[in-house]
Amino acid sequence: MSASRDMLCDTARAVFAEAAAKGVAPVEEAGFGSLLVPEDQGGFGGDWCDANEVLQIAGVIVPELPVAEVIASEALQPAAMVSLMAGAMGQALALSIEHVNMRQQFGRPLGKFQAVQQSLAVMACEVRAVEAAAAALAVRLDVANLDPSVVGFEIAAAKLRANRAVGVVTSIAHQVHGAIGFTEEYDLHRVTIPLMRWRGTHGNDAHWAQILGRQVAGFGGRGLWEVMTARGA
Amino acid sequence: MQGFALYPFDPPGDIAALRADLRGWLTVNQPQDDVVARANCWASFDAGFSRALGAAGYVGMTLPARYGGGDRHLLERYVVIEELLAAGAPVGAHWIADRQTGPLILRYGSEAQRERYLPGIAKGELYACIGLSEPGAGSDLAAVRTTARETAEGWRINGQKIWTTGAHFSHIMLALVRTEEESERNAGLSQVLIDLDTPGITIRPIIDMAGHHDFNEVFFDDVLVPHGALVGERGQGWKQVTAELGLERSGPERYLSSHALLAALIDAAGPDPDPAVASLIGELTAEMWTLRQLSMSTAAKLAAGEDPMVEASVVKELGNAFEQDMPRRVQAIVDCAWEGSDDLARLLRALLIASPSFSLRGGTREIIRGIIARGLGLR
Structure with missing residues (x-):
């Protein structure tokens, strides 16, 4: 990743951490609304690869805030949601790995059990x-x-693929966490409930x-293959 | 496992022209055989086609020119094989030699081995099989018991390999054998290249449940091969084989084996499909598009000289699931007689029967998930 994108991500983490307590205002004040605005129009001049990173961080830290709406236009909300979902899913996975490596039952960490390993894989x-x-x-x-x-083809494919992952990701994350993952005090629901909501937002599976x-x-x-290869690589 | 970083798939040269040339070549040279042969086509043996493909420069592409190769980039080869698979071309004869045996000989082999084998591989004329599994060593590959003992005349090999795809038409086998007496598990193993016409080798067919003869059992009864048959470093066979499996797991064959069925489904549905069929086509397309991104990124990582062991396993796991589910999902939605004679019905039946093997060959689903779990930092 480029140095400027690294800096952008560091800023996003700091701003979103503040926003987690104060609401979306710090996100707007920090100028994320101009992330995709070209530099010659007074914006940050970022691209969607930048937005993807920032939105993944938002999906981890402030999944309940309308960060995507601050950054992207209405027509790009389904695409933004794929990034939010990727971020939230990555966090659900990270929490699950941490939990199974720490939590012990039958005298060893849950992560030592093949059934748990296979589920997490x-x-x-x-x-x-x-x-x-x-x-x-x-x-x-x-x-x-x-x-x-x-980019209608890719937006449809990506949102549909993300939607279809939600059931597997949320159910396995909760299953390996056991009862603690079902509590209000533990952080898992902070990403799994948004994931459940997002599957039906900006187009559910049937829609796409x-x-x-x-x-x-x-x-x-034959045309499918020709179109797919003509649209990238 | 770190979060996923997409490696840019950026082959040198004019890739659109490479695709167009190959597509044009295929319209002239691809056998117009039965549509069923286009499914799972990397198991379709056609020596004439392999030779023609080699003569056209599409085999051994990444091998150096001094061994008859094309000196092309790894990702140019990727583009060529995804085109061949999407077209359902019969690439089975040279598939293993081109994909892994050739590159492995180039990487670990002696100069004599390179000169002896690589030109034939690049011509699409010299075929290879992989001697890994044994009756007592399936998923537990470290239980290999076939031995090679060093003598004054060369290596004496005794033992048995099984599930060896293509042994009956291959010229050479790259076998994992135990060279060190008293050695245990993954220590003391080495790779040897065995010419399959050497006396003492018996190859017997094993017919699979589809009625096909793809795999074999191979017996070694005091088989003598020269000292120079050893590949790479003595005792380092495990490490070399592990590297080889990375090449085997992440390629486009992991999601394009069943492409003929998806194409037939789309053609049968017509331009204004029933909503349930449209939905299925949409879901399968989304999965295939995503798999292609993952596979290309993994290939790019491999081409950059990194070891994408875990990513390769992710591609295999998701690709196998996609390909095994596809015929089941098509059958659930489309009314198709089991004995139907149209393309869709015949492809469906063939793939329903073939697909259980997809999550067995190249490492079982359970082994692959174990590799992914280790990559996650478990166990």
Whole structure:
């Protein structure tokens, strides 16, 4: 990652930590509303790869605040949500790993049990898939100069893939946590409840599956491959 | 495991032209055989096609020119193999030699081995199989018992390999054998290159549940190979094999084996599909698109000289699940007679029957998940 993106992420972490207590005002005051505005128009001049990183951090620290609305236009909200979901899923995975390595039962950490290891591997695959979808979508959006009408295929694919990961990620995260993960005081629900909500926000599975499925039906069987390869690499 | 970083897939040269040239070549040279042969096509043997592909420069692409290779970038080869798989070309004959045996000989082999084997591999004429599994060593590969003992004349090999894909048409086997007496587990293992026409080798077919002859059992009865058959460092076989498996797990074959079925589903659905079918096409497309991103990123990481062991396992796990679920989901939605004669019905039946093997070959699902779990910092 570039040095300027590293700095941006550090700023985002600090600002979002403050926002977690005070609401969205510090996010607006710190200028995140101009993250995607070009420098010659007085903005930060960031791209969607920057926004992807910032939104993933928002998905971890302030999933309940409207950070995506501050940063991106209405038409880009489904794309922004993929990044938020990737961040929240990464946090659910991190909490789960920490918990199973610490919590002991039958005289050893939960993470030593193969059943738990296999569950977490399944979860990790889903999380990596959504992170990859968010990152690939970001690259594509930047190539398209953030014109969502050109990136309809990738937005649909990425949001649908993220939606489909929600059930696996939230259920395994809660299962390996046991009762503590179901409490108000423990942090897991701070990412799992938003994930449950986001699956149905800016297009649930059926919504995007219909859009993408009808689009691909128009490409034809061979056409799908030709379109996919023409749209990247 | 660190958070996922997307490695930019950025091959040198004009990739659009590379694709277009290959697509044009395929329209002329791809056998117009049965649509079922296009599914799981990296198990389809066609020596004539492999030779033609080699002559056109699409085999051994990354090997140096002095060994007959194409001196091309790893990611140029990636583009070529994803095109071949998406087209359902019969690449099974040279597949293993091109994907892993050639690169492994280049990396660990002696100069004599490179000169002896690599030109044939690059021509698409010399085929290889991998001697890993044994009756007592499946997922527990470190239980390998086949021995190679050093004698004055060379290495004497005794033992048995099993589930060896393509041994019946291959010229060479790269085998993992125990070279050190009294050694245990993953110590004391070495890789040897065995010419399969050497006396003392017996190859017997094992017919799979689809009625196909892909894998074999191979017996070694006092087989004598020269001293120079050892590949790489004596006793380092485990390390070399582990590196080889990374090449085996992350390629586009992990999500494109069943592509013919998705294409047939889309064609059968027509431009105005029933909502349930449209939904399924949408879901499968989203999964495939994501897998392609993961696979390309992993290939790019490999090309950058890093070891994407965990990422490769993620690609295999998700790719296997995608490919095994696809025929089941199609069957659940589309009314298709089991004995139907249309393309969709025949592909569906073939893939339903073939797909249990997907999460067995190249490392079982359980082993792959174990590797991922270790990458997460568990156990």
